[in-house]
Amino acid sequence: MPSPTAVRPAGPPRMSDVARLAGVSKMTVSRVLAGHSVAAETRARVCEAIDQLGYVADAAAGALSSGRSEFVAVLVPSLSSSNFSDTVRGLTDALEPHGLQLLLGDTDYDLEREERLVRSMLRHQPRCIALTGSQHTDATRKVLERSAIPVVEMWDLPTHPIDTAVGFSNVRAARAMVRHLAERGYRRIGFLVGASELDRRGLDRLKGYQAEIKALGLGEPRVVRLGESPITMSHGGPAMAALLERWPDTDAVMCVSDMSAFGAIMECHRRGLAVPADIAVAGFGNFEVATCCHPTITTVSVDAYGIGRRTGEALLAALQARDGGGPTESKSIQIDYTIIPRESA
């Protein structure tokens, strides 16, 4: 025996329910929610009704109706790398206060997967999107262009960014580290990096290493390529072993990340090699392990959080420019990096 007024089967309350309870129209409820001007008394009644019903506005309906979602799509290669989770935090801090909701995905260093994720996220009509790196499939580029939303590429400074880029030159950062080691008197410098072609930032660091070794006339590069991205702590040990096997007289090792450097140092401990007395080790990224490890690790500090923060700000600026009808000017935003000398090199 259904009561004559209760027609809807059940389900959560709707805006019309709130309106009825408050004795106003849907529009007034909508205005209260949007923070538009409504008589204080009316507003109070509406708020009370909302509370009483536990009303939660449907974002999908709102997005459909207004033609704008509150999503920002964000793609990083790996969520478990502290690098990228710091970047995500920066993005969150920049965007959340503006009522934007991150739609997060990890590509697992796989460009095909990136493409799938981009497509999937685009279905939700994000206001803008942040990608990591400058390498994307042609299809990804095309679909992004067609979507016509602001795009920021992070962690790199591509020569031809899709739109805006926030990052630094991994090539130059690596060169700076080679110079640092050379200035300390090291001459037989090796480099440990992953074997995968997918980690462009790692490959850029390798390229920088090779270039500077050549520029300084330090002989043949001593490169060990081993393991998959993301490079983790387990990488450094075997890579260091391989390096010492092939070039036993190596006096310094640069690693593609602090994770690898840590593994390398532990391998030295196991072999009874003193760091840096017998062999110096340098990392990249200034991860926490670099400061906690014994010895502490000389590294390149990159402001991962800042990359996220600046990316968020760039996206906001692009959205505002768009709303204001202003020109969407694309640019490259350079993030600083610093060599941090510590005990290991």
Added chain:
Amino acid sequence: MPSPTAVRPAGPPRMSDVARLAGVSKMTVSRVLAGHSVAAETRARVCEAIDQLGYVADAAAGALSSGRSEFVAVLVPSLSSSNFSDTVRGLTDALEPHGLQLLLGDTDYDLEREERLVRSMLRHQPRCIALTGSQHTDATRKVLERSAIPVVEMWDLPTHPIDTAVGFSNVRAARAMVRHLAERGYRRIGFLVGASELDRRGLDRLKGYQAEIKALGLGEPRVVRLGESPITMSHGGPAMAALLERWPDTDAVMCVSDMSAFGAIMECHRRGLAVPADIAVAGFGNFEVATCCHPTITTVSVDAYGIGRRTGEALLAALQARDGGGPTESKSIQIDYTIIPRESA
């Protein structure tokens, strides 16, 4: 001079555009997209039109119309902890093949923030939601109940789960580790943990430590509470220092996580203490650092990925049960943990 056919201002193509180009109705396009039965030839024409226009279906419209989104809300305390990012990966692997999209948020170990995020995510009408831990504000519980979607709590086995739980007893796991150390002959066992009241899993481990120390008659507990969650590598050093200051004759230390244990071991290195000869150290979580560190760290291995995976499966089951009209049976799913003896203890 706008052409007479081009009425819409611009914007991305719509389903009606695809339909017109393919010479079919919107419904047929919709069916093609949904994989329903459509004549092969018709389907081909529609697909071609989709390709040609670069059409991307609007998920918000679909969700509104069908009354079901493809979102799964997921809340973890911290994205940068490898524990939780492994869990997220497990969830992704379980849910993505079913076309579900993760809506990810990190609470930063803050229950108020969790409440805000839950509210915010609920606006998107997620099909279900996974939370971390068993502690939530009353408002969070209420709003979840009202939402009437399946809820899974991860990483813990609450006595009164909201709905379903996937986890293990942190109390019992910690007790097991105390027993392990006692069996190895250690008697003056300390415990390092964060000072915050917010990390319930850490506090449960502390509780387990205290209970087992008492049960075994190992004297007064030696507890150092220091630092904020999430506990990172930087925690262990100062905490170890504080412990040795207060109880210099300590012969073994349990840490709330491997991160802390690593920091503690490095502190021992700095002080010239041999691990485990002078002092044993045990961790929790079986993080990568535990296997790479020298000495390798004795720890409690927890299947973080499995928690995510099982949670995803539980959510899928709940959704199916719901669709099938079956009863939504709530339950606790127990995840295994194992003591892994290594060099450090």
Added chain:
DNA sequence: TTGAAAGCGGTACCAC
């Protein structure tokens, strides 16, 4: 300051 009507872009449902 408030309300009524139209419609956002899809899908469910029922005819054909």
Added chain:
DNA sequence: GTGGTACCGCTTTCAA
């Protein structure tokens, strides 16, 4: 197998 129609829940627009 395919098309027409109503409608999901909200915001826009315009009128009162």
